[in-house]
Amino acid sequence: MSFFKNVFSSDKKETLDKGLEKSKSSFFTKLNKAVAGKSKVDDDVLDSLEEVLVTSDVGVNTTLKIIDRIEARVAKDKYLGTKELNQILREEIAGLLSEIDSGNETEFVIKKSDKPHVIMVVGVNGVGKTTTIGKLAYQLKKQGLNVVLGAADTFRAAAIDQLQVWADRVNIPIIKQEMGSDPASVAFDALESGVAQNADVIIIDTAGRLHNKVNLMNELTKVKRVMQKVIDDAPHDVLLVLDGSTGQNAFEQAKQFTAATEVTSLAVTKLDGTAKGGVVIGISDQFQIPVKYIGVGEGIEDLQVFNKFEFVDSFFK
Numbered sequence: 001m002s003f004f005k006n007v008f009s010s011d012k013k014e015t016l017d018k019g020l021e022k023s024k025s026s027f028f029t030k031l032n033k034a035v036a037g038k039s040k041v042d043d044d045v046l047d048s049l050e051e052v053l054v055t056s057d058v059g060v061n062t063t064l065k066i067i068d069r070i071e072a073r074v075a076k077d078k079y080l081g082t083k084e085l086n087q088i089l090r091e092e093i094a095g096l097l098s099e100i101d102s103g104n105e106t107e108f109v110i111k112k113s114d115k116p117h118v119i120m121v122v123g124v125n126g127v128g129k130t131t132t133i134g135k136l137a138y139q140l141k142k143q144g145l146n147v148v149l150g151a152a153d154t155f156r157a158a159a160i161d162q163l164q165v166w167a168d169r170v171n172i173p174i175i176k177q178e179m180g181s182d183p184a185s186v187a188f189d190a191l192e193s194g195v196a197q198n199a200d201v202i203i204i205d206t207a208g209r210l211h212n213k214v215n216l217m218n219e220l221t222k223v224k225r226v227m228q229k230v231i232d233d234a235p236h237d238v239l240l241v242l243d244g245s246t247g248q249n250a251f252e253q254a255k256q257f258t259a260a261t262e263v264t265s266l267a268v269t270k271l272d273g274t275a276k277g278g279v280v281i282g283i284s285d286q287f288q289i290p291v292k293y294i295g296v297g298e299g300i301e302d303l304q305v306f307n308k309f310e311f312v313d314s315f316f317k
Contacts, residue, residue, distance in 0.1 A: 012304060016314045019296025023277025024315055027056050031085070041080040041088075046071065049085070056275075057247040059282030066092055090316040097284055097308040108139045108305060116148075116199045118191065118227065118234040122220065122257055123241035125208035128269035128295060130159065132241050133203050134166030135303035136293065141170055145200040150190025151176035152183040152223065153207045163205055173197065183207060183219070184226040191230035204235065216260040224261075239292065241267045242283065245274035254287055263287075269295035272302070277315065284308065 034048035046067055053063040069092040074080050080088065110117050119136075123129045137147045149167050153159035157179040167174035175190040187204050194202040206223060209216075227234040240263045242250040250268070257263055266289055271277050284291050291306040 013310060013314070015302055016296055016304060016310060017317060019272035019294075019302070020277050020311075020314045022273070022275045023056070023271070024317070026275035027052065027278065027315070030055065035082040035085065038082050041070070041074055041082060041085060045082060045085075046074075049089075053278070056278035057282065058278040059248075059251060059286055062096070062282040062285040065096060065285065069096065086316055090312055093281060093316075094309055094312045097281065097312065100284055100288060100290060100308075108136065108143065110140060110143075110145060110201055112145070112200050115231055116191070116194045116202045117236050118194075118202045118204065118231060119237045119239055120187075120204045120206060120220075120223065120227075120235035121239045121241060122206050122261065122263070123208060124253060125156070125159075127208070127241050127243040127246075127253075129208055129241040130162040130166065130205065132239075132267050132269060132293065132295065132303060133163065133205055134170060135295075135300055137166065137172055137201075137203060138170045138300050139303065140201050141172060146198060147172045147201045147203065148190060148194040148197060148199040149174040150187055150194075150202060150204040152186040152190070153205045154179055154181045154183050154186060155207045155209065159205065159208065184223045187223050188226045188230060191227050191234060195230060216256070220261040238262055238264050239267055240265070240289075241269060244268045244271045244279050244294075245276055247274075247276040247279055250279050250283065251286070254283055254289075258287060258289065263289055265290050265292040267291070267293040267295070267303075268306075271295060272297045280306070280311065281315075 030052040034052050035045055038045050050063055050067050053066060054060055070088060073088055121129060121133055141147050149163055151160045151163045151174060160176050164174055175193050177186050190202055190204060224235060238261060240257050242253055268280050268291055271294055280291055294304055294306045296302050296304060
């Protein structure tokens with residue numbers, strides 16, 4: 001298959017390789033134990049592989065799809081040895097992810113237009129939401145885009161303060177009010193200010209609470225409705241931030257938020273500190289919502305555009 005082309009710059013690929021090291025090491029330790037003493041990919045090996053994938057946080061449904069694809073390969077090729085299993089996995093998982101319409105970009109690209117591109121960011125506290133916003137703002141500014149931040153997570157003073165730190169660090173304007181203010185009011189002010197400043201991108205932080213779906217839906221719907229009084233089709237992107245190190249809990253958060261609002265893209269953070277990197281494969285497949293960004297390190301450059309083929313290449317390298 002011709003999925004794999006080296007499209008990342010060498011430093012980004014090196015960061016990705018390093019960031020996935022724990023996940024890769026854990027996966028291959030399990031895989032090597034599962035196929036020890038076996039020479040042929042048979043039912044026993046496939047059963048063991050299924051267990052390895054599930055315990056690597058790929059998720060049950062996605063694991064079954066991968067096993068089905070490998071079974072089809074075995075039937076087609078008649079004989080497959082365990083020495084070839086790594087390459088087969090690499091190809092079949094890349095093939096599975098290629099069916100998701102998530103593009104194949106390697107850089108942060110938002111085109112300039114007559115009106116600002118509005119990104120509303122959602123996710124629970126502690127997943128790296130504010131850090132993701134800050135790093136995304138930095139990389140967009142580096143492209144020459146004018147970026148404005150809106151601190152609409154008004155339920156925690158710390159959330160406003162953290163976003164202010166990033167705004168100062170990146171040297172971009174931030175629109176904020178006092179803790180306890182109406183989030184929709186902050187979002188409205190941020191869009192008005194962004195339009196007045198000829199902003200290219202406006203990023204709105206929202207409250208990081210996973211309360212019941214009805215309240216969450218009502219709150220986010222109100223924020224969106226108020227923003228549309230300023231820019232009629234805002235937000236253009238609803239970005240859900242998930243902590244990759246939480247494994248299956250990230251799946252549950254994705255279920256809750258996708259049920260509560262129209263999530264258009266995902267960011268999976270903290271992949272460098274976990275052995276649960278397989279969660280990216282499962283989340284990409286199960287929700288059919290593109291994973292747009294991944295966090296693979298602490299540095300300001302370590303938020304990367306998710307390139308599924310480079311990811312699979314690094315994971316199975």
